[in-house]
Amino acid sequence: MPFNVLVLSCLVYVVILFLVAFFAERRASRGTSGFLRSPLVYTLSLSIYCTAWTFYGAVGYAARSGLEFLTIYLGPTLVFVGWWWVLRKLVRIGRQQRVTSIADLISSRFGKSNALGVIATVIAVVAATPYIALQLQSVTLSFGVFASGTPGGWAPPDQASTGIWVAAGLALFTILFGTRNLDANEQHHGIVMAIAVEAVVKLVALLAVGIFVVWGLADGPADIMARINASPISDWDLQPGRWTGLICLSAAAVICLPRMFQVMVVENADESHLARASWAFPAYLFAMSLFIVPIAVMGLERLPAGSNPDMFVLTLPLAEGQGALAMLAFLGGFSSATSMVIVESIALATMLSNHVVMPVWLRLRPRAAASGDLRRVVLLARRVCIGAVLALGYAYYRMSGGSAALTAIGFIAFAGVAQVLPAMIGGIFWRGATKTGAAAGMILGSAVWAYALFLPSFGPGAMMSAEVFAQGPWGIGWLRPQALFGVTGMDPLIHAVFWSLVLNTAAFLIGSILTFPDPVERMQGLAFVNAFDDEAQTGPLGWARVQADPEALLMLAQRILGDEAALSFFQAEAGAQGKQGYLPDPTPDFVAALERRLAGAVGAATSHAMISQMFGPAKVTVEDLMAVANETAQIMEYSARLESQQDELSRTARQLREVNERLTQLSVQKDGFLSQVSHELRTPMTSIRAFSEILTEGDLPPAQVAEFGRIILTEAVRLTRLLDDLLDLTVLENGTVQLTIGMANLGQMIDRALAASSHTRPERSFDIQRGIGAEEIYLKTDADRLVQVFINLISNARKYCDAPDPVLRIAVRQKGGRVTVDFIDNGAGIPKDAQAVVFEKFARLSDETRAGGAGLGLAICREVMANLGGTITYLPGQRGAAFRVTLPLRLEKTQISGAA
Amino acid sequence: MKRPLFLARSGYRRRRLHDAARLVPVFGAFLILLPILWAPADTAARDTAQDGLYLFGVWAGLIGVAAVLAPGLRGSGGEGDKAAKDRPEDRP
Numbered sequence: 008m009p010f011n012v013l014v015l016s017c018l019v020y021v022v023i024l025f026l027v028a029f030f031a032e033r034r035a036s037r038g039t040s041g042f043l044r045s046p047l048v049y050t051l052s053l054s055i056y057c058t059a060w061t062f063y064g065a066v067g068y069a070a071r072s073g074l075e076f077l078t079i080y081l082g083p084t085l086v087f088v089g090w091w092w093v094l095r096k097l098v099r100i101g102r103q104q105r106v107t108s109i110a111d112l113i114s115s116r117f118g119k120s121n122a123l124g125v126i127a128t129v130i131a132v133v134a135a136t137p138y139i140a141l142q143l144q145s146v147t148l149s150f151g152v153f154a155s156g157t158p159g160g161w162a163p164p165d166q167a168s169t170g171i172w173v174a175a176g177l178a179l180f181t182i183l184f185g186t187r188n189l190d191a192n193e194q195h196h197g198i199v200m201a202i203a204v205e206a207v208v209k210l211v212a213l214l215a216v217g218i219f220v221v222w223g224l225a226d227g228p229a230d231i232m233a234r235i236n237a238s239p240i241s242d243w244d245l246q247p248g249r250w251t252g253l254i255c256l257s258a259a260a261v262i263c264l265p266r267m268f269q270v271m272v273v274e275n276a277d278e279s280h281l282a283r284a285s286w287a288f289p290a291y292l293f294a295m296s297l298f299i300v301p302i303a304v305m306g307l308e309r310l311p312a313g314s315n316p317d318m319f320v321l322t323l324p325l326a327e328g329q330g331a332l333a334m335l336a337f338l339g340g341f342s343s344a345t346s347m348v349i350v351e352s353i354a355l356a357t358m359l360s361n362h363v364v365m366p367v368w369l370r371l372r373p374r375a376a377a378s379g380d381l382r383r384v385v386l387l388a389r390r391v392c393i394g395a396v397l398a399l400g401y402a403y404y405r406m407s408g409g410s411a412a413l414t415a416i417g418f419i420a421f422a423g424v425a426q427v428l429p430a431m432i433g434g435i436f437w438r439g440a441t442k443t444g445a446a447a448g449m450i451l452g453s454a455v456w457a458y459a460l461f462l463p464s465f466g467p468g469a470m471m472s473a474e475v476f477a478q479g480p481w482g483i484g485w486l487r488p489q490a491l492f493g494v495t496g497m498d499p500l501i502h503a504v505f506w507s508l509v510l511n512t513a514a515f516l517i518g519s520i521l522t523f524p525d526p527v528e529r530m531q532g533l534a535f536v537n538a539f540d541d542e543a544q545t546g547p548l549g550w551a552r553v554q555a556d557p558e559a560l561l562m563l564a565q566r567i568l569g570d571e572a573a574l575s576f577f578q579a580e581a582g583a584q585g586k587q588g589y590l591p592d593p594t595p596d597f598v599a600a601l602e603r604r605l606a607g608a609v610g611a612a613t614s615h616a617m618i619s620q621m622f623g624p625a626k627v628t629v630e631d632l633m634a635v636a637n638e639t640a641q642i643m644e645y646s647a648r649l650e651s652q653q654d655e656l657s658r659t660a661r662q663l664r665e666v667n668e669r670l671t672q673l674s675v676q677k678d679g680f681l682s683q684v685s686h687e688l689r690t691p692m693t694s695i696r697a698f699s700e701i702l703t704e705g706d707l708p709p710a711q712v713a714e715f716g717r718i719i720l721t722e723a724v725r726l727t728r729l730l731d732d733l734l735d736l737t738v739l740e741n742g743t744v745q746l747t748i749g750m751a752n753l754g755q756m757i758d759r760a761l762a763a764s765s766h767t768r769p770e771r772s773f774d775i776q777r778g779i780g781a782e783e784i785y786l787k788t789d790a791d792r793l794v795q796v797f798i799n800l801i802s803n804a805r806k807y808c809d810a811p812d813p814v815l816r817i818a819v820r821q822k823g824g825r826v827t828v829d830f831i832d833n834g835a836g837i838p839k840d841a842q843a844v845v846f847e848k849f850a851r852l853s854d855e856t857r858a859g860g861a862g863l864g865l866a867i868c869r870e871v872m873a874n875l876g877g878t879i880t881y882l883p884g885q886r887g888a889a890f891r892v893t894l895p896l897r898l899e900k901t902q903i904s905g906a907a
Numbered sequence: 908m909k910r911p912l913f914l915a916r917s918g919y920r921r922r923r924l925h926d927a928a929r930l931v932p933v934f935g936a937f938l939i940l941l942p943i944l945w946a947p948a949d950t951a952a953r954d955t956a957q958d959g960l961y962l963f964g965v966w967a968g969l970i971g972v973a974a975v976l977a978p979g980l981r982g983s984g985g986e987g988d989k990a991a992k993d994r995p996e997d998r999p
Contacts, residue, residue, distance in 0.1 A: 073955055081939050088973040089932025232956040241955040247943040282981035286973035293966050
């Protein structure tokens with residue numbers, strides 16, 4: 008194919024991409040970005056993992072090492088199907104902290120330390136350089152393949168100048184789209200959309216070649232199987248070390264590669280997209296890998312010996328005369344290379360400008376930082392950085408001679424970025440990780456990587472003398488770059504990965520354990536490790552003492568975010584504070600929100616530094632952190648107190664309810680009793696009055712007069728008794744009763760009580776059961792009052808016991824200094840709901856037996872017992888009415904007052 | 908705020924779903940590393956086609972399992988998140 012046609016088709020393709028990106032950007036800016044932010048586009052943009060290395064290099068890899076090429080895709084598959092472990096947290100943190108790059112993540116986690124950001128940036132740039140060179144090399148190679156041996160048109164320029172043209176073109180495209188504006192979220196809708204389109208192109212291209220190979224050249228899957236087993240590829244040996252090591256390495260790389268982090272975390276529009284990508288992205292990798300081995304096998308079979316297996320995807324269709332298919336494959340490879348370079352250089356440029364250029368610029372020109380349009384500076388910095396990154400890639404390509412196999416270069420880059428992994432994983436899962444530990448780990452790890460893998464990659468004699476390779480520096484054998492610490496016989500790549508990561512992790516862990524983090528670091532550590540815990544997101548600390556002019560803040564924000572974005576942000580914040588206009592109060596919350604917002608544009612460290620520069624350094628002390636902890640503790644204690652208070656309240660309420668019930672019941676009883684008392688008073692009064700009237704009239708026989716007089720007397724006595732009882736109760740209740748205390752025999756007192764009460768319903772014969780021996784106790788008490796209680800209880804039993812053969816058991820027990828006397832009959836007992844009121848005044852359970860008494864008996868008993876230092880209670884569960892009288896053996900005066 | 912000791916059926920199922928999501932990569936790593944143990948001496952040359960079929964089969968299986976789990980995991984945050992925060996990292 009003529010070279011000029013090839014260049015033309017490339018240009019047309021780039022213009023189409025440009026238009027896609029342009030319209031995507033337009034739609035996004037109009038807010039109608041529904042499709043742009045779909046899980047499909049997210050997944051397709053992740054396919055940036057598959058670069059030209061995959062598109063061309065995988066076939067070459069398979070031709071050289073059989074199925075080992077799968078490791079590069081199996082590692083990411085494991086990471087993505089295991090998204091619940093790491094990716095989910097990374098994406099959440101990225102969104103919460105408005106992370107702009109992987110260096111920003113590290114710097115933000117470890118106390119917004121710019122030094123760490125610089126270290127991570129340097130690692131990323133150095134590691135990405137060979138990777139970008141790889142893309143340039145593959146595009147150049149593909150140009151060369153296409154253009155070779157085709158007379159007519161332009162003569163293809165030599166490889167070096169092709170490389171430079173490709174690099175320049177990519178830089179131009181990236182600058183045009185990657186740095187058109189400084190997005191608040193550092194998201195590039197246009198670029199993402201263009202990448203998604205490119206993802207489709209490269210997948211379709213590879214599948215087309217694969218299908219052509221399997222069904223066009225071979226005779227279907229079964230035939231391919233046979234050919235695979237017959238081909239030299241079948242001779243590959245699975246080396247356990249490489250198999251395991253490369254899977255781990257690619258798993259680490261898919262998280263740490265700057266461009267992967269960019270599309271996965273920074274450009275993520277919705278966390279739930281990750282769930283879809285967890286299987287869709289591995290499926291994409293699966294489809295990309297499916298036809299690699301068949302293409303390699305057929306290439307080895309059909310193409311002349313010595314042809315570059317890295318170019319089989321292209322040369323195979325060409326050799327078979329499928330020009331259109333070859334063109335498609337060429338565009339697929341071109342897509343893989345361009346999309347990778349674009350995103351990688353944007354990610355690296357963001358890191359470089361946020362962590363290197365801006366801090367230096369702010370340091371050099373603090374004046375300019377306070378005025379002038381920072382946006383222009385930032386954008387310019389990014390453009391320069393993009394150019395620099397591509398220039399570095401081109402330089403590496405030239406220096407390495409463009410000869411090494413694509414695979415080897417890719418792994419160098421993987422191993423380089425993996426040095427960020429321990430600090431990152433440790434940072435998001437371990438609060439104890441510190442800045443010093445992270446720095447020590449990353450520096451040591453990347454130094455080992457550079458010494459054992461990166462520098463040797465230029466070949467013996469280029470960067471390192473052959474002598475050093477063979478003997479070690481200064482003849483120190485155990486420092487030989489490919490046999491560190493005397494470990495020989497390991498694959499050089501695995502050797503370097505192993506030692507760099509082991510030493511990196513060890514330095515990180517030991518450094519973290521030995522050092523003490525500063526307060527900002529601890530705060531950030533909490534926010535990162537507990538990213539799913541809202542309580543851990545402490546924002547406003549640090550700017551607590553800021554006395555800032557909101558207008559100055561607005562000016563700062565405008566210079567970074569742009570006028571409109573800054574104004575609407577300030578207006579929203581003011582609205583949230585309940586203010587009109589554009590100037591919110593500079594509360595700590597607001598300043599922290601502003602800092603985070605600015606961090607989305609220029610990185611956490613720079614944004615922190617800028618705000619510090621305006622208002623002096625933020626003063627977060629350990630005391631502040633403790634205060635936060637105390638606050639939490641206080642809130643917890645407060646809620647615990649509230650809880651216990653609530654318990655107490657409900658307990659009191661229950662008691663009150665009970666009391667209220669009793670009162671209501673009593674009140675009803677009292678009403679009943681009053682009417683009864685009135686009735687009781689009235690009956691004798693009526694007869695007294697009637698008989699008195701008859702007597703007043705005279706003319707009565709003397710016998711009748713005597714009869715009437717006796718009736719009047721009886722009724723008067725009844726009245727008097729009622730009044731006496733009431734009076735007695737009053738006296739007892741007031742505690743003004745006079746007690747005559749003396750020694751008395753309990754048995755004799757019970758005898759007296761039995762005798763006295765025998766005339767209550769004398770017609771009933773009671774069986775009295777007594778324990779005579781137990782009753783031989785001498786009590787020091789008021790005998791008359793106690794007998795009164797006994798009489799009352801026995802009379803009650805006689806009155807109310809409804810058993811046909813009534814039995815009254817009187818049991819006496821002595822325990823400690825107290826005596827209990829139980830009166831238990833075999834009647835129906837007292838119903839449960841009445842037990843509570845039986846000792847209350849005026850309590851009458853039924854009107855069945857109105858033998859004297861006005862419901863005051865038990866109330867009097869209770870008061871008497873209280874005066875005697877004892878109690879009287881109802882004993883439930885005795886198969887009858889049962890009362891227990893408890894009193895002290897020796898009544899002392901103090902007991903009376905205590906009981907009263 | 909205390910986390911509840913026991914959960915209703917739906918919450919319990921969600922927790923187990925999270926466990927399943929964590930286990931997938933562990934099982935996957937085991938299955939993918941399994942070919943290391945296959946004795947290469949059985950045949951003169953490795954049966955590359957069969958090995959390839961096995962690996963692609965495992966791969967497809969992982970994709971399928973992840974696709975089945977994903978819809979259930981997408982919506983569940985909150986509670987499960989808090990359960991997850993203290994777990995150790997176990998990336999293969």
